[in-house]
Amino acid sequence: MKVKTINTSEVNENSVRVVSIDDKDIAIFNVEGEYFAIDDMCSHAEASLAEGEVFDCKIECPLHGAEFDLKTGEAVTLPATKPVATYKITVEDEVICLEMEDNA
Numbered sequence: 001m002k003v004k005t006i007n008t009s010e011v012n013e014n015s016v017r018v019v020s021i022d023d024k025d026i027a028i029f030n031v032e033g034e035y036f037a038i039d040d041m042c043s044h045a046e047a048s049l050a051e052g053e054v055f056d057c058k059i060e061c062p063l064h065g066a067e068f069d070l071k072t073g074e075a076v077t078l079p080a081t082k083p084v085a086t087y088k089i090t091v092e093d094e095v096i097c098l099e100m101e102d103n104a
């Protein structure tokens with residue numbers, strides 16, 4: 001199921017916006033013009049990944065410093081071991097759309 005979120009103008013290059021879809025917070029990153037969407041909640045404990053720092057297409061958790069690959073959601077450094085969910089993005093008429101699983 002494709003879900004429309006924010007306009008591309010709402011997430012400037014090298015910034016992030018959190019959107020809420022079905023009670024789930026999803027962080028949409030713009031990394032040098034490329035968009036990535038991952039679950040905002042760290043897989044290790046309660047921290048918002050959107051508040052972390054991005055480098056080399058990875059996001060560093062602000063709480064304990066685990067790094068996640070923005071493309072795959074894989075936890076690449078400890079203390080996190082589990083991945084975070086990622087979402088496929090398409091841009092239609094400047095609107096960022098996420099491919100979500102259908103819960104129906």
Ligand code: FES
Nearest residue numbers: 042044045061064
């Ligand atoms: S809460 Fe993210 S690494 Fe611990």
